[in-house]
Amino acid sequence: MRKIVGAMAIATLFGSGLTGLPAAGAAAGGRVGTAPFTGTATFFGSPECVAGPHQDIDATIIGKKAATLRIEGCVDLSNASNIRFTGTFTIAWSQRRSVTGTVTTTPAHAPSPCASGIPVPIDLELTPVRAHGQPRPPIAFAGNWCSPGAPNVPGPISGTLTGALPPILH
Secondary structure: OOHHHHHHHHHHHHOOOOOOOOOOOOOOOOEEEEEEEEEEEEEEOOOOOOOOOEEEEEEOOOOOOOOEEEEEEEEEOOOOOOOOEEEEEEEEEEEOEEEEEEEEEEEOOOOOOOOOOOEEEEEEEEEEEOOOOOOOEEEEEEEEEEEOOOOOEEEEEEEEEEOOHHHHHH
């Protein structure tokens, strides 16, 4: 029962809104691109996440060249009407290049059906940081996770990244 409640809380987190960011980076004058991704998402207990579970997303971005996306952070379940995710991300590709930054929750889209598991829409804003510590235009992460509803069990996730993406991805 506790596993199902945890999965439903995460579903509430990511399914609590209506729309994600339409075209991150457009308003800031960045070159907007879109790239699809597929991978897995897992949640589990962690002492560093005191108000809810830890969430990991590992995905492959399909662009001009393949890249990996790693998102990790904490789900804050302390306020049922305002469940939030905060964490970090890394987009990495060949030749040891990468983009890193912070991740926050954005209003979520309606969930897509899953072949199995609990459908959970996950919409996040990825804010890249330049080498000099200055933020770049955000990247919108819009994904659908088929949660198995159990901690430490990965479930498939897929979606798109939209925004000021590195040129290698679009």
